[in-house]
Amino acid sequence: MMGGINMEYSFKIYEEVYNEMINGQKTIEIRLLNDKTESIKAGDIIRFNVLNSDKFLLVKVTNKTVFRDIDELWSVKEILLDSSIYSTKEEFSNLLNKIFGEEKVKDSKIVGIEFEII
Numbered sequence: 001m002m003g004g005i006n007m008e009y010s011f012k013i014y015e016e017v018y019n020e021m022i023n024g025q026k027t028i029e030i031r032l033l034n035d036k037t038e039s040i041k042a043g044d045i046i047r048f049n050v051l052n053s054d055k056f057l058l059v060k061v062t063n064k065t066v067f068r069d070i071d072e073l074w075s076v077k078e079i080l081l082d083s084s085i086y087s088t089k090e091e092f093s094n095l096l097n098k099i100f101g102e103e104k105v106k107d108s109k110i111v112g113i114e115f116e117i118i
Helices: 015-022 035-039 070-075 089-100 102-107
Strands: 008-013 028-032 045-050 056-067 110-117
Touching: 008 015, 008 028, 015 045, 015 056, 035 110, 056 070, 070 089, 070 110, 089 102
Parallel strands: 008 045
Antiparallel strands: 028 110, 045 056, 056 110
């Protein structure tokens, strides 16, 4: 049994997302559920690398929630997304579709990874 071993993961983010993380606007990262995101657990470390830049941010995972779909995530958005950067579910859906592709979003569960900067 491996027990208390924490893993380190790496994800790419846009500079705008990095800035939102740094200034405390964004404390949860939304990703599609896949092998990588499924294995993340509280206590793990994530290195967010800014696209086309040397900037990065190290965070510690504090919680992870898996949602069936955008509707389920949106139903708890007040808890999840600090005063939500996204004004409507449609705007949020369009953003996810743009980043991950509409087919993948439609066919995947969604993961909310809560974190604190370390």
